[in-house]
Amino acid sequence: MKLRQFFPLLFVALLGHATIAAGQPAAQSIILASTTSVENSGLLAHILPAFTKETGITVHVLAQGTGQALQTAARNDADLVLVHDPDAEEKFIAAGDGTDRRQIAWNDFIVVGPRSDPAHIAGSHDAVAALKAVADAQAPFVSRGDKSGTDALEHRLWRVAEIDPAKTGGGSWYRDIGGGMGAALNAAQAMNAYTISDRGTWLSFGNKGDLTVLVEGDPSLLNRYHVILLNPAKHPVPKQDLARRFAQWLLSPEGQAAIGEYKVHGEQLFHPSAAQPK
Amino acid sequence: MFDVWAALGTPEFVHIVGLSLTVSLSATAIAAALGLPCGAALAICRFPGRRLVILLANALLGLPPVVVGLALYLMLSRSGPLGALALLFTPGAMVIAQALLATPIITALAHRAVEEPWREYGGALQVEGASLLRSIRVLLAIVRRSAVTAVLAGFGRTISEVGAVLIVGGNIAGYTRIMTTTIVLKTSEGELGLALGLGFVLIGISIAVSAGAFVLWER
Numbered sequence: 232m233k234l235r236q237f238f239p240l241l242f243v244a245l246l247g248h249a250t251i252a253a254g255q256p257a258a259q260s261i262i263l264a265s266t267t268s269v270e271n272s273g274l275l276a277h278i279l280p281a282f283t284k285e286t287g288i289t290v291h292v293l294a295q296g297t298g299q300a301l302q303t304a305a306r307n308d309a310d311l312v313l314v315h316d317p318d319a320e321e322k323f324i325a326a327g328d329g330t331d332r333r334q335i336a337w338n339d340f341i342v343v344g345p346r347s348d349p350a351h352i353a354g355s356h357d358a359v360a361a362l363k364a365v366a367d368a369q370a371p372f373v374s375r376g377d378k379s380g381t382d383a384l385e386h387r388l389w390r391v392a393e394i395d396p397a398k399t400g401g402g403s404w405y406r407d408i409g410g411g412m413g414a415a416l417n418a419a420q421a422m423n424a425y426t427i428s429d430r431g432t433w434l435s436f437g438n439k440g441d442l443t444v445l446v447e448g449d450p451s452l453l454n455r456y457h458v459i460l461l462n463p464a465k466h467p468v469p470k471q472d473l474a475r476r477f478a479q480w481l482l483s484p485e486g487q488a489a490i491g492e493y494k495v496h497g498e499q500l501f502h503p504s505a506a507q508p509k
Numbered sequence: 510m511f512d513v514w515a516a517l518g519t520p521e522f523v524h525i526v527g528l529s530l531t532v533s534l535s536a537t538a539i540a541a542a543l544g545l546p547c548g549a550a551l552a553i554c555r556f557p558g559r560r561l562v563i564l565l566a567n568a569l570l571g572l573p574p575v576v577v578g579l580a581l582y583l584m585l586s587r588s589g590p591l592g593a594l595a596l597l598f599t600p601g602a603m604v605i606a607q608a609l610l611a612t613p614i615i616t617a618l619a620h621r622a623v624e625e626p627w628r629e630y631g632g633a634l635q636v637e638g639a640s641l642l643r644s645i646r647v648l649l650a651i652v653r654r655s656a657v658t659a660v661l662a663g664f665g666r667t668i669s670e671v672g673a674v675l676i677v678g679g680n681i682a683g684y685t686r687i688m689t690t691t692i693v694l695k696t697s698e699g700e701l702g703l704a705l706g707l708g709f710v711l712i713g714i715s716i717a718v719s720a721g722a723f724v725l726w727e728r
Contacts, residue, residue: 262598262679262681267697270682271694271697271698276682289684291598291679291681291684291685292681292682293598293679293680293681294680306586306587306588307586307587307588307592308586308587308588308597308598410697411697412697413696413697413698413699414696414697416699417696417697417699417701420699435698436698436699437698437699437700437701437703438699438700438701439699468587
């Protein structure tokens with residue numbers, strides 16, 4: 232083939248792309264910055280089709296950590312957020328970035344670790360005591376280290392325990408991987424380490440290996456998900472109305488029912504709580 | 510591997526493969542349209558700063574995708590200078606990112622390929638009074654085999670890339686999710702077998718496209 236025959240081909244390739252771009256519903260879509268725990272657990276894929284069918288609005292989901300999701304929204308690059316770190320959320324609202332923060336669901340965090348359980352924390356209902364035991368035993372512990380909601384919860388627990396894990400016993404047992412929940416679980420599985428996970432990601436995670444749930448049922452392990460709209464005064468995002476419709480749908484009886492009926496391996500992952508926030 | 514075969518037939522997967530190919534082929538086409546003539550022109554033209562441009566094209570062969578992605582993110586962000594284009598988290602942004610990565614590769618390789626024939630035929634072309642555009646066309650036609658390799662190297666960069674498209678595309682299901690970002694996602698979900706299976710599919714598709722193009726142009 233001659234080189235000049237190449238250019239019509241090139242044109243076709245470009246045209247093909249233009250067609251794809253044109254085929255997308257540009258006006259009726261919003262960007263939801265959310266956390267890996269609600270996206271990777273399959274919850275959003277389960278509930279979004281019903282919303283899209285009812286309203287014609289497509290929701291594009293960015294699965295990031297809570298810290299990154301709030302940053303994305305603060306840069307105007309998302310239309311609303313669905314996150315789970317109360318402290319960071321309050322700061323986001325206080326900074327004038329967010330408004331109308333509403334709880335849509337809850338579940339809980341759990342401490343998982345190897346069945347051999349070198350720190351002997353199995354069956355405990357006290358997360359802080361369990362972390363103290365892990366630090367005392369200097370058993371390997373995987374930290375997300377990514378400013379996500381789960382990472383924030385972990386650091387809150389260490390503060391309550393009055394332990395600075397990175398500086399305890401040389402710190403080589405404490406492994407900050409700077410990754411998402413799945414990456415942390417993969418790492419913990421490979422290193423026979425403890426880690427803290429949200430229950431949704433844990434239940435749908437496919438590489439549990441020797442890991443098992445060791446600590447659960449501590450009130451301090453409560454995991455609350457809030458939807459927050461962007462403050463139009465600071466973020467004149469063009470799709471505020473569409474974003475509000477989605478937030479209202481999440482809080483509506485249909486949205487709440489869709490959240491509650493989502494199950495993985497027969498277990499309910501998220502408990503709807505718009506009517507009675509926890 | 511049963512999971513992989515089950516996953517392959519789904520409409521989601523067909524969309525993912527189609528988008529991967531569309532994005533990478535578009536980016537390669539843009540990079541070739543820019544890089545081939547620019548590389549040839551660099552071999553032909555003499556202008557101040559030429560050596561610097563050549564040095565730059567070669568130095569940028571190792572451009573880190575994640576940095577390109579981040580820089581492009583800041584440009585395309587709604588609060589960035591190009592925010593009005595509303596390209597962030599769209600396939601268009603992914604095409605731009607990959608084109609930025611592939612253009613230096615194709616430029617540098619095209620420049621290298623055209624240097625030699627220019628020394629050989631440059632005099633004749635100048636005597637003939639050929640314009641720059643005609644010189645570029647004649648020389649690229651002479652080195653077309655090397656040019657194909659340059660374009661395939663560019664395609665190889667785009668189809669295998671994940672760092673930049675993850676940042677500017679956002680890995681949105683059914684919209685900007687492509688092969689490489691799906692593999693990252695499946696790995697993070699602990700579906701390691703499925704991730705590896707998809708990896709083999711990606712390798713197969715990449716080889717098939719490159720081999721197909723090679724055979725087509727070698728004839």
